[in-house]
Amino acid sequence: MKIVIALAFVCIIAALFFAGRAMLQGGRDADDPQRRGRMARALTVRIGLSVALFLFILVAYKLGWIQPTGLPLGR
DSSP: OHHHHHHHHHHHHHHHHHHHHHHHTTTTOTTOHHHHHHHHHHHHHHHHHHHHHHHHHHHHHHHTSSOOOOOOSOO
């Protein structure tokens, strides 16, 4: 389970990196539709991966695949 979550985080960071790279490439032409399209697509992928990871963690908790390991509340 830890590997799946770590892999999802790596994919999210990679999508953020690709969005930043698309934003910084191209130099002066800020209104280039290809550049804006690449950046928007990368940010959309990042948001989709983040939402999917959140839902996966919720489902995994409900199914008992993962357990919370916080501090005991009784003390």
